[in-house]
Structure formats: structure tokens, C-alpha cells
Amino acid sequence: MTTPPAARLGNITKSFGRFPALSGASLEVRSGEIHGLLGENGAGKSTLLSIFGGRLRPDAGSLEIRGTRTEFGTPGDAAAQGIGMVHQHFALVPAFTVLENLALGYRSSRSRWTLPIPDLRDRAARLQAETGLRVPLEASVERLGVGDRQRVEILKALLIDPSIILLDEPTAVLAPSEVDTLFGLLDRLRAQGRAIVLVAHKLDEILGVVDRVTVLRRGRTVLTAGRDEVDGPALVRAMVGEGPVADPAVPDIPRPRGGRVPPGEVVVSLEGAPTSGLNGPLEIRRGEIVGIAGIEGNGQGSLAMALAGRSRPPGTRVRLPAHLGFIPQDRTRSGLAGSMSLVENLALALHRDPAYRTSRPGLPSLLRWSALRERAGELMERYGVSGPGLDAPVAALSGGNQQRVVVAREMALARDVLVAENPTRGLDVASTTFVHQQIQSLSSTGDRPPGVVLISTDLDEIMALAHRIFTIVRGSLREVPRDARSREEIGGLMLSGVEAV
Amino acid sequence: MPEILALTAFLEASVRLGTPLALAALGETVTERSGVINIGLEGSIIAGALGSALGAIATGSPLAGLLAGVVSGTAVAACFALFAVVLRTDQIITGTAVTLGGLGFTGAVYQARFGTTGTALSLPTLDAVSFPGVARIPVVGSAFFSQPITVYLAYLLAPALWYVLFRTPWGLSLRAVGENPDAADAAGVSVVRTRLHATLVGGALAGLAGAHLTLAHTGTFSEGMSAGRGFIAIAVVVLGRWNPLWVLVAGLLFGTASALQFFLQTLGLDLPYQLFLALPYALTLAALAGWVGRARAPAALARSWPPQQ
Numbered sequence: 001m002t003t004p005p006a007a008r009l010g011n012i013t014k015s016f017g018r019f020p021a022l023s024g025a026s027l028e029v030r031s032g033e034i035h036g037l038l039g040e041n042g043a044g045k046s047t048l049l050s051i052f053g054g055r056l057r058p059d060a061g062s063l064e065i066r067g068t069r070t071e072f073g074t075p076g077d078a079a080a081q082g083i084g085m086v087h088q089h090f091a092l093v094p095a096f097t098v099l100e101n102l103a104l105g106y107r108s109s110r111s112r113w114t115l116p117i118p119d120l121r122d123r124a125a126r127l128q129a130e131t132g133l134r135v136p137l138e139a140s141v142e143r144l145g146v147g148d149r150q151r152v153e154i155l156k157a158l159l160i161d162p163s164i165i166l167l168d169e170p171t172a173v174l175a176p177s178e179v180d181t182l183f184g185l186l187d188r189l190r191a192q193g194r195a196i197v198l199v200a201h202k203l204d205e206i207l208g209v210v211d212r213v214t215v216l217r218r219g220r221t222v223l224t225a226g227r228d229e230v231d232g233p234a235l236v237r238a239m240v241g242e243g244p245v246a247d248p249a250v251p252d253i254p255r256p257r258g259g260r261v262p263p264g265e266v267v268v269s270l271e272g273a274p275t276s277g278l279n280g281p282l283e284i285r286r287g288e289i290v291g292i293a294g295i296e297g298n299g300q301g302s303l304a305m306a307l308a309g310r311s312r313p314p315g316t317r318v319r320l321p322a323h324l325g326f327i328p329q330d331r332t333r334s335g336l337a338g339s340m341s342l343v344e345n346l347a348l349a350l351h352r353d354p355a356y357r358t359s360r361p362g363l364p365s366l367l368r369w370s371a372l373r374e375r376a377g378e379l380m381e382r383y384g385v386s387g388p389g390l391d392a393p394v395a396a397l398s399g400g401n402q403q404r405v406v407v408a409r410e411m412a413l414a415r416d417v418l419v420a421e422n423p424t425r426g427l428d429v430a431s432t433t434f435v436h437q438q439i440q441s442l443s444s445t446g447d448r449p450p451g452v453v454l455i456s457t458d459l460d461e462i463m464a465l466a467h468r469i470f471t472i473v474r475g476s477l478r479e480v481p482r483d484a485r486s487r488e489e490i491g492g493l494m495l496s497g498v499e500a501v
Numbered sequence: 502m503p504e505i506l507a508l509t510a511f512l513e514a515s516v517r518l519g520t521p522l523a524l525a526a527l528g529e530t531v532t533e534r535s536g537v538i539n540i541g542l543e544g545s546i547i548a549g550a551l552g553s554a555l556g557a558i559a560t561g562s563p564l565a566g567l568l569a570g571v572v573s574g575t576a577v578a579a580c581f582a583l584f585a586v587v588l589r590t591d592q593i594i595t596g597t598a599v600t601l602g603g604l605g606f607t608g609a610v611y612q613a614r615f616g617t618t619g620t621a622l623s624l625p626t627l628d629a630v631s632f633p634g635v636a637r638i639p640v641v642g643s644a645f646f647s648q649p650i651t652v653y654l655a656y657l658l659a660p661a662l663w664y665v666l667f668r669t670p671w672g673l674s675l676r677a678v679g680e681n682p683d684a685a686d687a688a689g690v691s692v693v694r695t696r697l698h699a700t701l702v703g704g705a706l707a708g709l710a711g712a713h714l715t716l717a718h719t720g721t722f723s724e725g726m727s728a729g730r731g732f733i734a735i736a737v738v739v740l741g742r743w744n745p746l747w748v749l750v751a752g753l754l755f756g757t758a759s760a761l762q763f764f765l766q767t768l769g770l771d772l773p774y775q776l777f778l779a780l781p782y783a784l785t786l787a788a789l790a791g792w793v794g795r796a797r798a799p800a801a802l803a804r805s806w807p808p809q810q
Contacts, residue, residue, distance in 0.1 A: 053687075054689075055686065055687060074689060074691075075686060075687050075688065075689045076688075076689025076690075077689075079689055085687070087687060089683075090684075091681070091683055091684040091686075091687035091688070092681070092684055093676075093677045093680045093681045093684050093685075094680070094681065094800070095676075095680050095797075095800065096676075096677065096680070100673060101684075103670070103673055104673060104674065104677050104684070104685065104688045104690070105674070105685075105687075105688025105689045105690055113669055114668065114669065114670075115668060115669065115670055115673060116670075156688075
């Protein structure tokens with residue numbers, strides 16, 4: 001008789017409204033293995049993991065834990081079953097200290113009238129020594145960087161001594177060397193006989209560490225195999241289906257022209273002092289793509305806001321051109337007005353343009369909606385936006401199509417410079433490639449092409465697109481020397497920033 | 502020494518006027534810490550006032566009246582919670598409806614029960630209880646320690662609620678729900694149940710505040726006698742920075758502002774008395790407008806959970 005798997009989820013279905021997120025997803029994970037869960041954006045990886053961890057309830061499907069049929073329950077039930085979860089968007093309370101976060105939901109044998117803080121402090125200290133996950137226990141979480149926050153998440157998951165550990169895209173916020181440390185830890189947890197499910201979007205990254213993989217496509221499990229039975233291309237085929245295949249990690253785009261700085265006048269310049277939170281200098285010329293690489297939470301947000309002219313950190317001098325386009329990281333929050341229609345969202349940028357205003361003497365100037373509709377239709381076609389139509393609310397579009405709307409609008413505005421902050425985050429392969437191509441053609445077409453600032457946490461994206469690369473570490477910008485353009489070296493600079501010349 | 506007597510009377514009035522604000526604000530502190538803002542507090546206060554009046558008349562016992570007031574305030578808060586917490590309606594609109602509904606409903610019940618004759622209702626009242634030692638301290642002694650039992654309840658509840666919120670697992674869960682319901686949910690805390698409990702606690706204390714108005718303060722019930730105290734209590738919570746200890750202090754401070762209006766009127770200044778009536782409300786505006794400094798509201802305040810799709 002063989003030992004039953006640590007857990008088996010069978011034929012899970014789950015819909016959000018009319019949208020089917022999962023339609024027949026299965027996952028089996030064994031003790032003592034690292035199991036990779038792969039799939040494109042929107043394939044249902046996070047949904048499946050959330051159901052596993054008790055955060056979501058499936059519409060149908062079965063769950064077995066160590067061979068015993070079990071009902072899906074709450075996160076508390078899952079924890080009681082020995083399932084620990086590390087969330088992609090950290091499930092921490094920023095206003096609490098690390099210890100208070102660890103205490104949250106921690107079932108202690110002590111009285112319900114006192115917090116088990118001293119007890120927890122001991123346990124956490126022991127766990128830190130065991131795992132090497134060092135974080136200041138008394139610090140409040142809002143003052144920690146993303147790397148530290150993730151360590152808290154992992155500590156929290158390990159505190160219940162889980163037999164099954166679920167990690168949702170844990171590498172997205174880490175520098176290459178931190179990823180190695182994390183994988184080292186997972187290795188040791190595997191050796192202790194725990195079952196580990198690992199979701200990651202970078203194929204090459206996780207192939208080195210997993211024992212088996214499961215691939216989801218459009219909410220369905222399409223492949224489960226041992227690591228040795230499949231290779232990269234086969235997995236990519238499983239993820240995207242038949243047809244033209246692009247490696248999702250490194251989209252198929254031409255390399256920048258030899259790193260040569262193309263001639264062109266300076267359109268943006270930024271100077272800052274170390275005290276201002278942004279430390280330049282940074283100059284952008286027409287026709288070049290400047291990449292800003294950094295681990296999330298190192299001042300990219302305020303840099304983007306400063307370059308887009310939305311805010312200016314005190315002590316920083318920024319010179320901006322007249323015609324600027326800005327693709328914000330969070331399209332739903334600062335890029336689009338979700339309940340307004342596609343035409344209206346495009347009009348938001350064009351409503352000051354005289355071409356779209358009436359001018360009759362003695363009368364107030366009104367918007368020429370027919371012209372705006374026409375323009376919106378053109379842009380939709382050119383940027384391949386597919387959706388329910390010009391008058392439907394933009395929130396009804398898929399994430400990729402929403403991003404195309406933002407890209408279309410901002411590129412039309414970017415006659416001098418385009419500032420793009422993580423423009424492909426959360427997009428699938430096709431849309432990512434499309435955005436990359438648009439950025440490249442924007443910066444290389446015409447007599448006076450605009451300059452582009454590409455702020456991204458995806459190092460591959462930057463290396464593929466940028467003519468010049470800067471790293472940003474705690475708000476300090478440093479240009480990466482031309483001869484140091486390798487993943488390892490830039491990764492090292494992103495982490496410390498001290499080795500830069 | 503008439504000045505000293507006047508000062509004692511002034512302080513005594515400050516505590517008596519501040520107590521209902523403090524009680525309601527202490528309850529609202531618990532509610533808001535869970536991420537629910539109950540603008541319907543006024544409805545709970547007026548219901549507590551009427552309930553305590555009816556209870557005291559029916560039993561002849563002011564203590565039974567007090568209990569009836571607590572039950573009435575809790576019932577109104579339960580009504581708010583059913584909509585705002587369970588059915589996830591907008592908290593501000595629901596709270597406004599509960600306030601207006603509470604004022605109208607209590608008025609209707611009062612008229613149906615006592616008619617519209619205009620004769621004031623006379624209720625059995627809570628007597629002042631003097632603490633033998635401390636009540637003899639000159640000036641402040643009798644002002645703070647020769648008061649009805651509801652005043653002492655406010656004194657005791659402030660540190661008790663502080664302990665519960667900041668030192669117990671239930672308090673930690675409750676604050677987590679108010680800061681980041683997703684994180685609380687992920688940690689196995691039931692967000693809806695926690696918010697339900699917190700809202701009921703708030704309603705119970707608002708009911709107690711209403712009972713204080715009838716049984717300890719005025720000895721009668723009149724329509725609309727809560728007079729905006731529910732809204733002032735919400736400002737008191739802000740001024741007290743969502744910390745029960747400071748909320749008690751802030752409540753008494755607002756009581757002082759209310760007492761000041763009577764005190765200033767007795768001075769015979771040649772100013773319209775409405776100006777003094779406006780004093781507590783002006784203080785409310787000042788409190789909301791940033792006197793509070795960098796106090797931070799619970800991050801998930803007024804946001805329903807789980808978020809609507």
C-alpha cells in the first residue's frame with residue numbers, strides 16, 4: 001500500500017458572477033515535494049490556491065487531506081488541518097507590530113484573556129534561528145520593506161508547524177539573491193517531509209527547484225508531470241495552448257541597438273538630494289528607452305509620480321516637457337475611471353485639445369463627442385482592444401484590454417516623453433508582447449521620437465527593452481555601467497546599490 | 502465662598518453632561534475599531550432614553566430602567582448591523598436612516614403611550630452615590646465622586662475597554678478586522694461576526710448613555726432629547742484617538758464645554774445665549790478639523806467586507 005498524497009483537490013469549479021475562474025482544476029501534492037503550479041495570468045492559479053487555503057469556497061469539487069475526504073472550510077479550518085499559506089498580496093496588518101501579526105489567529109493554550117505575546121516571542125525567536133528569517137519582531141509592519149514583510153508572512157505560516165505550505169508568487173517581490181535564499185529554505189522544509197505548493201510566473205526560475213508541476217489553462221488542469229518528464233517549451237505549450245508560442249519569461253522582442261545612446265535633445269531631467277527621498281541625477285533624451293530597475297518598494301512610486309508631474313518630493317528639481325504620457329502601475333486606481341465608458345476614458349486626456357471642442361463665438365465651448373467617438377474607435381482598432389463596445393463601462397473589459405486602453409491614450413499624449421511604471425504587470429503573454437512592441441516603436445518612429453522611462457520590477461523586461469539602465473535603491477538612482485549588463489550584476493546592484501560606480 | 506460653590510457646581514455639571522457623551526463614545530470606539538462607523542448612534546441613544554423611561558415606569562426601579570435602556574440601544578444597533586454588516590449596505594446612509602428612524606419611532610411610541618398633553622413625565626431617578634473618602638476632597642471631590650452610578654460605569658469602562666482592545670486576543674482580532682479585514686480573514690477570524698459583536702457593544706453603551714439622560718440627568722423623557730449627542734460622540738471618538746482612555750477624557754472635555762454654556766449665561770454677559778449653545782458644536786468642528794493632529798482612523802473604517810464585486 002502506498003502512502004496517500006498530502007492533499008488532493010479534485011475537479012474544482014468556481015465562478016465569480018458569470019465569469020468562470022475554475023472549471024475542472026485538480027491538484028495533487030505529496031509530502032516531501034515542491035510542487036510547481038503554473039499557468040498564464042487569469043489561468044486560476046491564485047483562485048485554486050485560495051480555495052486550498054480556505055479563503056474561498058469552491059462551487060463544486062472534492063478535497064482529501066492525507067487520504068481522508070474533507071469538507072472545504074474557513075482559513076481557520078485549513079490551519080487546523082496543517083495548511084499554512086503565504087499570500088501574494090500580504091495578509092498582514094500594517095499598523096500592527098510583527099509580533100501582533102504573528103499573534104493574530106494564533107491558537108494558544110493559554111487563557112483567552114491575555115495575548116500569548118511572551119510565548120510567541122520565544123517561539124518566533126526559535127523559528128528565526130532555525131530558518132534564518134530575520135525580522136525585527138517589535139517593529140511595526142508598515143515600516144518594513146517588502147522583503148521583510150514576506151519573511152513575516154512565511155514565519156506566520158510556519159508558526160502553526162504546517163504539513164502543507166502554499167506560496168503564491170513569493171518570488172515576485174524578491175531580488176535574485178533573495179530568491180536563492182528562499183529556495184534554500186524551501187529545500188530544507190521539503191527535507192523535513194512537508195508538502196510545498198509554489199506558484200511563480202517565471203518558468204526558468206522555478207524549474208530548478210520543483211519536483212513536479214501542474215499546469216492550469218483557463219481554469220482547467222491540463223498537465224501534471226514530474227520535473228524530468230517535461231522541458232520548458234512543453235510547459236509553455238501547455239500554458240498557452242497550441243499556436244504561436246512565446247517564452248513568457250522573455251518575450252520575443254528585438255534587442256536594443258547595441259546600447260548606443262541615440263542622439264536627441266534632453267526632454268526630462270531630475271536632480272535630487274539624498275535627503276529628498278529621490279537622488280538623481282537622471283536625464284532622458286528623445287528616442288531612448290531608459291530602464292529603472294529595482295526591488296519593489298524602493299521609491300519607484302515617488303519617482304514615477306515625480307516624472308509624471310503628479311507630485312514633487314521636496315528638495316527635488318524636475319524639468320518636464322509639455323507633452324507627457326504616463327502609464328501608472330495601478331490602472332484601475334489611477335489610470336482609468338472604471339464606471340465610465342471607453343469613449344469617456346479616452347476623452348479624459350483629449351478634452352482640452354481644441355480639435356475636440358466646439359468654438360462658436362459667444363457660446364461656451366463644448367466637447368465634440370462625435371469626433372471623440374471616432375478617435376476612440378480608431379484607437380481601439382489600432383491597439384487591438386476587444387470588448388463590449390465604446391459605450392460599455394471600461395471596468396467590463398479584461399485586465400489586458402484595460403491596459404491597452406491606458407497605453408493607447410497615454411502614447412497618443414506622449415509626444416515628448418512616456419513614463420511607464422510596471423506597464424505589463426498582470427498581463428498575459430500576448431498583451432505583454434504587444435505593450436513591449438508599442439514602447440519600442442514609439443521610441444524609434446518619426447523625426448522627433450519621445451523618450452521613454454520604463455520603471456519596472458521585472459529585470460528581464462528592462463534588459464530586453466532599455467538602452468540605458470539605472471538601479472533604484474531606497475530612492476537613489478545609479479546608472480549601470482555598460483559592461484555590467486548581466487542579470488547577476490544588476491541583481492546585485494538592485495539589492496545593495498553600493499557597488500555601483 | 503460662592504465662587505468655590507459655583508466652581509464645584511460647574512465641574513459637577515461638566516461630569517454629568519460629559520458622561521453620556523463618554524459612554525456613547527466608548528461604545529463607538531469599540532465599533533469603529535472593528536471598521537464599522539455607526540452614525541446611527543443617535544438612534545441608539547434616543548431608544549435607550551425611551552426604553553429606560555418605560556422600563557423605570559413599569560417596574561418602579563431605576564436600575565431595571567437602566568437595563569431596559571441598554572437592551573433598547575442594543576436592539577437599534579442590531580438593526581443597523583443587520584443592514585450595514587450582514588447585508589453590506591453603505592454604513593453612512595444606513596446610520597443616517599437608523600438615526601432618523603430612531604428619532605421618529607421613539608416620538609411615535611412616546612405620543613401613543615403618553616399622549617400629547619405636554620405635561621412632563623416624572624421618572625424614578627438614579628440617586629447620586631458618594632464615595633466616603635474621596636467625595637470630601639474640596640471642589641473636585643463631590644464633582645467627580647458624588648454622582649449617579651452611570652458616571653462610575655464610564656470611569657470603569659474606559660480602562661476595561663482599553664484592556665480588552667489592546668491586551669486580549671479578542672481585541673487583537675477586532676482591531677485587525679478594522680485595519681485589514683483580509684488579513685483577519687486569512688488568519689481565521691470571522692470578520693462579520695466580529696463586526697456584529699463590536700456594533701452591539703456600541704449600541705449597548707449608547708443605550709446606557711440614553712438611560713443616563715433620562716434617569717440620571719433630567720428625570721424625564723422628551724422627544725428628540727438626545728439632541729445630537731450621537732454625532733458629538735463620534736467627534737469625541739476622533740478627539741480621543743480611538744483610545745478608550747483618551748475618549749473618556751475627551752467626553753468629559755465636551756461635557757465641560759456644554760457646562761460652560763450655562764456657566765457663561767449665569768455671568769450675565771450681554772451676548773445672545775445661542776452663542777454659548779453653539780460652543781460644544783464649535784468644539785466638535787475644531788476636533789474634526791485637525792486639532793487631533795496625526796491621529797489615524799482604523800484603515801478599513803466604513804468599508805464593507807467582503808467588498809462588493
